[in-house]
Amino acid sequence: MNFKKKILCIGAGYVGGPSMAMIAYKCPDFRVTVVDINHDRIDAWNSDELPVYEPGLDAIVKKTRGRNLFFSKDIERQIKENDIIFVSVNTPTKTYGEGAHMAADLQFWEKTARQILQYASSSKIVIEKSTLPVKTAMAMEKILSSVKGKIKFDVLSNPEFMAEGTAMKDLENPDRVLIGSHQTPSGLKARNELVEIYARWIPAHKIITSNLWSSELSKLAANAFLAQRVSSINSISALCEKTDADISEVAKAVGMDSRIGDKFLKAGIGFGGSCFKKDILHLVYLCKTYGLNEVASYWESVVKINEYQQNRFIASIINNMFGTLAGKKICILGFAFKADTGDTRESPAIYIAKKLHSEKAQLIVSDPKALKNAAMDLADIKDHVKFIADPYEAARGCHALLVLTDWNIYRDLDYRKIYRSMIKPAFLFDGRNVVDHQKCFKIGFHVFPIGKPPMTHFRTS
Ligand code: UDX
Numbered sequence: 201m202n203f204k205k206k207i208l209c210i211g212a213g214y215v216g217g218p219s220m221a222m223i224a225y226k227c228p229d230f231r232v233t234v235v236d237i238n239h240d241r242i243d244a245w246n247s248d249e250l251p252v253y254e255p256g257l258d259a260i261v262k263k264t265r266g267r268n269l270f271f272s273k274d275i276e277r278q279i280k281e282n283d284i285i286f287v288s289v290n291t292p293t294k295t296y297g298e299g300a301h302m303a304a305d306l307q308f309w310e311k312t313a314r315q316i317l318q319y320a321s322s323s324k325i326v327i328e329k330s331t332l333p334v335k336t337a338m339a340m341e342k343i344l345s346s347v348k349g350k351i352k353f354d355v356l357s358n359p360e361f362m363a364e365g366t367a368m369k370d371l372e373n374p375d376r377v378l379i380g381s382h383q384t385p386s387g388l389k390a391r392n393e394l395v396e397i398y399a400r401w402i403p404a405h406k407i408i409t410s411n412l413w414s415s416e417l418s419k420l421a422a423n424a425f426l427a428q429r430v431s432s433i434n435s436i437s438a439l440c441e442k443t444d445a446d447i448s449e450v451a452k453a454v455g456m457d458s459r460i461g462d463k464f465l466k467a468g469i470g471f472g473g474s475c476f477k478k479d480i481l482h483l484v485y486l487c488k489t490y491g492l493n494e495v496a497s498y499w500e501s502v503v504k505i506n507e508y509q510q511n512r513f514i515a516s517i518i519n520n521m522f523g524t525l526a527g528k529k530i531c532i533l534g535f536a537f538k539a540d541t542g543d544t545r546e547s548p549a550i551y552i553a554k555k556l557h558s559e560k561a562q563l564i565v566s567d568p569k570a571l572k573n574a575a576m577d578l579a580d581i582k583d584h585v586k587f588i589a590d591p592y593e594a595a596r597g598c599h600a601l602l603v604l605t606d607w608n609i610y611r612d613l614d615y616r617k618i619y620r621s622m623i624k625p626a627f628l629f630d631g632r633n634v635v636d637h638q639k640c641f642k643i644g645f646h647v648f649p650i651g652k653p654p655m656t657h658f659r660t661s
Contacts, residue, residue, distance in 0.1 A: 203231035203268065205397070208282035210312050212245055214367075214474075215329055216288035217359045219254050222371040224269035225260045226401040230564035233270045235278050245271040253542060253569075256368035279319040284393070286358075287312050287340075288329040293478050302485040304333050304478075313343040316353070325390045328469040329360055331423070331475065333482050334416045337380075343501060354390035356381050357412050359419035364473065365540040377407045380415020420483045424499055429464040431505035437467035437651025438512060447651025448633065467651045469513050469604060469631035470506040471538030472547040477503055478532040510548050514555045516648055517629055520656075521600060525561035529623070531598040534590055534605025534632070535567040535574040542569035548631075549604040550577045557581045566594035568607060592618060600627035601645075606634050619643045625657070 207223065209216045212234045224232040224272045236242050244251040250261060261269065269597065272278055289308040294300050309330065316326060326344065328337055335354045344353040357380035362370035377398045381391035391409055398407050410418070435448040447467045455462030471477075480503055487496035518525060537547035544550065547570075553563055563585045565574050580586050588594040589610070595601055595618045603610050611634050619626055619640075628635065628645040637647045641655040648654045 201268075203229060205230040206282045207232045207284045207286070207397075208278050209286040209288055209329070210236075210275065210279075210315075211286075211288035211290070211330070212238070212241050212249055212251075213288065213290060214364075215362070216286065217245060217250070218254055218257055218362070218367045219288070219329065219360055219371055220286070221257060221260045221264060221269060221600045222368070223397060224264040224267075226389075227397065228264075228268055230267050230397070231270070232264075233272055233278050233282065233375070235272050235275045236421075237275070239273050242271045242273050242594070244516055252506060254365070254367040255540075260368065275297060275315060276319045279316055280321055281323070283322070284325045284327070284397075285316060286327045286329045287316075290361075291330050291332055293481060299485055302481045302489050304485075306332075306336065306339070309336065310339070310343065313340045317344055317347060320351055320353075323350075323354075325354050325356060327356045327358050327394065329358055330580045331359060331419050331479055331482075332357075332416055333486050334413050334420070337412045337416060352386070354381070354386055355412070356387075356390055356394055357415035358394060359415060361419070361422065365538065372401070374402065374406065377402055378410065378415050378418055380406070380410050380412040382412060384549045420479050420486075423475055423479040424483050424502065426464055426501075427471050427480055429477075429507070430466075430468075430471045431502045431509075433465045434470060434650075435466045435505050436507045437481070438509075440651040441653070444653050445651075446653070450651075466606075467633065468509075468510070468550065468606070469548045470509040472545065472549075473543070474545040477506070477546050510551055513629070513631055513650070517556070517600065517627075518559060520629075520646070520648060520654070521627060525556060525559040528561050529564065530556055530561045530597040530600045530602060531564045531566065531591075531595045533594070533601060533603045533610055533647060534570075534607050535565055535606045536570040536607075537606065540569075542567075542573060544573040544577055545569050547577075547604075549574070552602070552604065552631075553578060553585070554581065557584055562586075564594045564598060566589055566591045567605065568609060570605075592621070596621040597623060599623045600629060601631045603628075603632055603634055606632040608634075610634050611636070615640050615645070616643050619645060649658045 209220045216234055220232050220234050241251050289312050292303045294303045294305040337357055341355050379391055379394050381387040395407055438446045451465040454460055455465050480499055484496045484500045535544055535549045567585050576586055626645050628640055629648045633649050637649050641647045646656040
């Protein structure tokens with residue numbers, strides 16, 4: 201078949217795979233190929249068990265794979281054959297040298313730029329899809345233009361805003377698509393070519409354009425703003441616990457102001473996931489690089505409040521359980537960083553579990569999707585942790601229950617049955633405010649929500 205456009209994506213990860221599947225699905229007359237240096241990952245994309253779990257992804261891959269969506273290991277050939285190249289390789293936080301634990305590690309990014317330069321035999325549009333520090337496109341351009349010749353590369357920035365668990369919905373119906381380009385004739389021509397692709401299924405008013413640096417910065421800023429909302433509500437939850445205010449009531453009242461809005465105002469044990477902390481720290485590092493120390497510390501405080509919230513939760517467990525956890529059995533309900541995913545990257549549960557272990561508690565971890573990842577995250581303390589999928593089994597004989605992920609199933613468990621099987625006094629620390637606290641209190645639990653007055657049966661004299 202003669203395809204109208206030939207599109208390549210380098211990087212078959214969480215962003216590259218689903219976003220290319222959506223383009224292939226919406227544009228059957230375009231050929232879309234995804235490559236990766238990790239051959240196991242490519243094999244998985246070509247199998248019945250995709251390497252990424254997202255509702256709706258399987259169906260779209262089934263419809264398009266082999267038709268106009270291909271997963272390939274031949275990077276050299278694919279770079280040669282395709283005219284539009286998305287780059288979606290990972291940009292983790294540096295663990296070494298200058299900027300360690302803050303700056304973005306751009307080694308994979310730079311290697312990809314060099315690979316494109318090495319294998320390209322015709323002009324290309326190269327699109328940054330990974331989240332990157334501002335001005336990274338410039339480095340890419342410098343590499344791509346380091347060999348003078350007839351071949352020309354136009355670099356665009358097109359950050360991905362999808363969230364885990366809703367990736368396919370977000371890709372199909374995004375709030376906006378952002379495309380950054382140089383404002384030169386060839387930059388604008390490249391930009392229009394990408395606009396045309398998205399215009400196949402996204403209304404024109406949702407496709408916005410900007411200069412390259414605004415586009416790069418917008419992605420970091422959007423994630424920083426979202427995380428900041430979580431830290432803002434969490435900081436107020438601490439004050440609620442001291443003043444008998446209720447964080448759900450406060451969030452509702454605040455969120456009903458249309459200028460503020462009601463999304464992302466759920467208090468809990470803090471944000472996790474692969475993006476928020478990483479992107480904020482990249483932003484902080486950037487600000488410091490430019491000497492904007494006040495701006496850097498403003499954004500750094502978002503991460504600090506996130507850590508503070510987790511430490512507060514741990515302190516509450518220890519204090520309320522009479523100052524010692526040694527030998528006590530604690531059941532952790534939920535290990536994923538949020539509901540509807542098996543992903544545990546940066547999950548608050550990891551830090552909390554390790555801290556409780558250092559207090560000599562025995563841990564039982566339960567989660568409907570994340571137990572495999574949890575076992576890897578806790579490999580260094582594995583002899584002291586049990587992993588049990590069934591929440592009723594997991595809670596049996598425990599002194600306390602901790603709800604650490606907002607899985608829906610935890611709203612409707614038979615807490616009476618669980619209470620009966622636990623050691624008394626039975627404690628319930630709800631780190632996501634998902635349980636019916638009043639009901640559990642009536643059953644007999646001592647209940648400790650986030651940002652709400654605790655409910656205990658202890659008499660103070
Ligand atoms: C995020 C951004 O939403 C997405 O646009 C970007 O592309 C990638 O990063 P994701 O990490 O998948 O997506 O998860 P998200 O749904 O944003 O939640 C992040 C964390 O914040 C979770 O741990 C969640 O539990 C927490 N959170 C979110 C709260 O604690 N309270 C809230 O009100 C909302």
